[in-house]
Amino acid sequence: MLALIYFIILGVIAVGSALCVLLSRHPLYGALSLVVSMVSLAGIYGLLGSPFVGVVQIMVYAGAIMMLLTFVIMVLNGARDSKTPMFDKVSLFVFPAILLLAALLGFALISTPLAFNAETLRGSVALTSETLFNTNNKGPGYFLLFEVIGLLLLSAMIAAVLLAKKNLGSKETEEITEVH
């Protein structure tokens, strides 16, 4: 009963702030509404018996990624973007795509049998670590895959650094590094 009330409150906040992301004119307001949406999603994960997933959601999305986003918006002075029109020609293609995706997801959700017990723990610390590190015959032992994903992200970061520093070793960059 109490869980249902919590879920309704959190769901309304999540959907409402997600709408705010779409409708807000200023990019910083959009980023902040996204933070609110992420935090309420984390609350829903907690209700589903996965507090660890919820905390990671706050740590990674509401914490690290949104911080970088706000940083970029502030440094690039995103205020001038608030004058761009909300709908243009591209929206004609985006809307049907979103509707199609929603219909597909809805169909998939309706057709799966939902046997749900809110009391069972799904994403606790112990369960997550067992899924990752249990390398016995029974356990999956996903930690190698996890590490490989980390390598992939690292290579993406190095590529981004290389792209940003196009003239690595040229005169201009050397001067910049010396000035500090």
Added chain:
Amino acid sequence: MMNPVISHPLGNFIREVIPFPEVSFLINSIISIIAICAVAIGTAPILIYMERKICAHIQCRLGPMRLGFHGTLQTIADVMKLLFKEVYAPKGADKFLFYLAPMISLTAPFLALTMIPFDHNLQVANLSVGIPFIIAVNGFGILGILIGGWASNNKYSLLGSLRSGAQMISYEISFALVLLFVVMVSGSANLMEITQSQSGTILDWWIIKIPVLGFIAFIMFFISSTAELNRAPFDIAEAEQELTGGYHTEYNGTAFAMFYLAEYINLVTTSSLATTCFLGGFLPPLIGIESVDLLMMKVPGFIWFAAKVVFMISAYMVVRWTFVRPRVDQLMDFEWKFLLPANLLLLALGATYIAVLG
């Protein structure tokens, strides 16, 4: 479902009196919220007084002496002054975000305080993910500072907030890694279990139990948490001499008081975290002599906890008024080129220690 049970006798009493579990749960939650707010807001004036006195004595002054006994009423006068000031935002500032920012930065320390075990049965939420939760929640403090600096419509504020954002994000990594070390050696991310794993004599506290490594980890926690707290010597976000106050240049009155309050509650939270992780939390410092130990066991746990927290806070304050502020690039170099590699090395050594001796 996440079902935090308030384990204090008061919680049991309310559960007995009120038949509906939902209603009694709500009442218990409200009591916990009030208790946390009372602890947090009540300690702030005491801490301000403490800071002034420590600062004064380090600089060979007397500090506040006129109001009350040795200036004890001075902080109350200061709080009154701050609360009755006119509240206004600068021209061209984003009003909504300007007033939202101090509130956001206040949420982080309050949320972190709910995880701290003050005694055997004095903890608001006994979550299995206590330490990840505290690390996650710390991010909101940065968000508040960033928004506050941006919304002030002032170049100094923006510079200060960007500096502090970069600094806090960098130092959060080593902060989290040191806590990971503690989680690794104690085998749990639950703060209550971390405390219980240190039961025994004073030699069983994590700062001493692991030979040299525990002490190094404690020092690293101290450094990175000082940077996390934005306190001197790492207060490049405020840096009065260069940035006229950094992100809170344009704030005054109640809004400024909230930033100030957030700083001091953060101090309490971080000190409690250090106490829980390294200094044995609410456990008494037993020394192995039975007659002395029995006497110390009689003192309630939260008094030991408070004593250790006050010790940690005074350590932070002495450091604040003793060291000089590094430059921005020196600060970043220190984190990325020394503290982070050292932290990774510490983790590897800790793992070796567990594998060999644990």
